[in-house]
Amino acid sequence: MWMVLVLVAVLVSALLLYRNYGRAYVVSSQYGGPPAWPILGNGLWFLNKSPVDFVKIVNDLVAVYGDTFRFWQGPQFTLYVANPTLIEGILTNRHLTDKSSEYGYLSNWLGDGLLLSKRHKWHSRRKAITPAFHFKILEQFVEVFDRNSTVLVDVLDRYADSGTTFDVFPFILLYALDVICESAMGTSVKALQNADSEYVLAVKEAANISIRRMFDFVRRTSFFYLTPSYLRLRKMLKILHGYTDNVIISRRKQLMHHSKMEVSRLESNESIDLGVKTRVAFLDLLLQTRIDGKPLTDLEIREEVDTFMFEGHDTTTSAVSFTIYNLAKYPAVQQKAYDEVIAVIGDDPTKEIELSHLQDLSYLEMTIKETLRLYPSVPLIGRRCIEEVTIEGRTIPAGANIIIGIHTMGRDPNYFENPLQFIPERFGGEMSLEKFNPYKFIPFSAGPRNCIGQKFAINEMKSVISKLLRYYEFSLPANSDVPLLASELILKPHHGIPLQIRRRENKRM
Incomplete structure (x- = not known):
């Protein structure tokens, strides 16, 4: 009897797999790719692998199968694409706006915010939140960038002129x-002064656990909820969600209270002069946002604040750290960037930076973009195919995961001349990327679901790097190697960014 039950179970499983994935198996013949085990697919590749292994696996597959190939995550059909023409078709297709299933492993933390929400909900949220990134709103954050950059200078000063080699990455993260x-x-956690605070440690650990789930074949299953990692994640999220909830309530x-004061002022025809210019935080704008005539709930606001927090710290850290590495590695580039900073802002390092200064730092922006070509903060982005589509004569079946290889594409000699050479000028003048397909360079994604905060991010990067350049000259220790890359959704240097700094001459510290 039990043999019959086993056979029935196997048959039912096979029928379900065929119903859900049969079309994908048929379509997969259009693509090259590695052989796979039944049911398991290529999932064992990622079992107990480190973030460094993820980068190596992808690079090895690209070397063998080119810029477009398929593989299987269990029975899940996955298409890897690092071809600009195909990528343009994917990122502009209305059936391909949903994020791939890997992003779902962030949902315990981020809920259904802008990063993870789908179709109609994403569209309405995006439309409502976009005004928060208007340049007039962004301008007020320049003071935040500059003031915290000054704190960073003070923290790093202990290493200046000592010849000491230190890892700059964790300081940029704080x-x-x-x-x-x-x-x-609108609150300060003072991470630079208190790196071991409960909140700071919770951010780091929640990000690490959530992202590792994306690549681990076992942790992707329900087994994860039986592991110590899940219990640890719950503890960290209690801290993070509790902090955000308290700020929202406050x-x-x-x-x-201010609304009541304003009503009272209007009724009594009195004026209220607070004597200070009030800065509006992203949270304040969300508290006043309405979708279909209804205000956002506290939970919806928390989802968006947590999403902004998650997307806005690790990515910036990666970009700034790798840019500093490149400035240290290429002294001529550093000198040119420094000369531009002095020409635009002046030689007083204490002078406050204004938005107009940031807009005029064109060579520094080229340097950041060239860094993002070689070291994109987000090396891979994903989409999920809701309905079967055909792009450039190739069929992508419904339910397929699509992985877009930004890191691979930026180093491909088919798309960039001398791709491993660091040439900031390729982003300006005659070598400008405007002369060819812009989908070759998409560090902030592209299409309707591109990064809503990219102008905020570029301004922040230019602000902190220009501040550090006014105070310090960067150099690498002798015999330093190219950073070993690790991908935990965010591209990171596996052993940090070893740096030495020297104070600029005639600069008062």
Whole structure:
């Protein structure tokens, strides 16, 4: 009897697999790719692999199968694409706006915010939130960038002129956390002064656990909820969600209080002069946002604040750290960037940076973009195919995951001349990327679901790097190697960015 039950179970499983994935198996013949095990697919590749292994696996597959190939995550059909023409077709297709299933492993933290929400909900949220990134709103955050950059200078000064080699990456991470907390919630966690605070440690650990799930074949299953990692994640999220919830409640009360003051002023025809210019945090704008005539709930606001926090600190840290590495590695580039900073802002390092200064730092922006070509903060992005589509004569079946290889594409000699050479000028003048397919360079994604905060991010990067350049000259220690890359959704240097700094001459510290 039990043999019959086993056979029935196997048959039912096979029929379900065929119903859900049969079309994908038929379509897969259009693509090259590695052989796979039944049911398991190529999932064992990622079992207990480190973030460094993820980068190596992808690079090895690209070397064998080119810029477009398929593989299987269990029975899940996955298409890897690093071809600009195909990528343009994918990122502009209305059936391909949903994120791939990997992003779902962030949902415990981020809920259904802008990063993870789908179709209609994403569209309505995006439309409602876009005004928060208007240049007039962004301008007020320049002071936040500059003030926290000054704190960073003070923290790094212990290493100046000593010949000491230190890892700059964790300091940039703390700076980015301070900036994003203040910009998103209007509060300061003072991460640079208190790196071991409960909140700072919770951000790091929640990000690490959530992202590792994306690549681990076992943790992608329900087995994860039986592991110590899940219990640890719950503890970290309790800290993070609790902090955000308390700030939301406090800011909502403040907003109601100011509204009552304004009503009272109008009724009594009195004026109220607070004597200070009030800065509006991202949270304040969300508290006043309405979708279909209804205000956002506290949970919906928390989802968006947490999303902004998650997306805005690790990515900036990666970009700034790798840019500093390249400035240290290429002294001529560093000198040219420094000369531009002095020409635009002046030689007083204490002078406050203004938005107009940032807009005029064109060579520094080219340097950042060239860094993002070689070291994109988000090396892979994903989409999920809801309905079967055909792009450039190739069929992508419904339910397929699509992985877009930004890191691979930026180093492909088919798309960039001398791709491993660091040439900031390729982003300006006669070598400008405007002369060819812009989908070759998409560090902030592209199409309707591109990064809503990219102008905020570029301004923050230019602000902190220009501040550091006014105070310090960067160099690499002798015999330093190219950073070993690790991908945990965000591209990171596996052993950090070893750096030495020397004070600029005639600069008062």
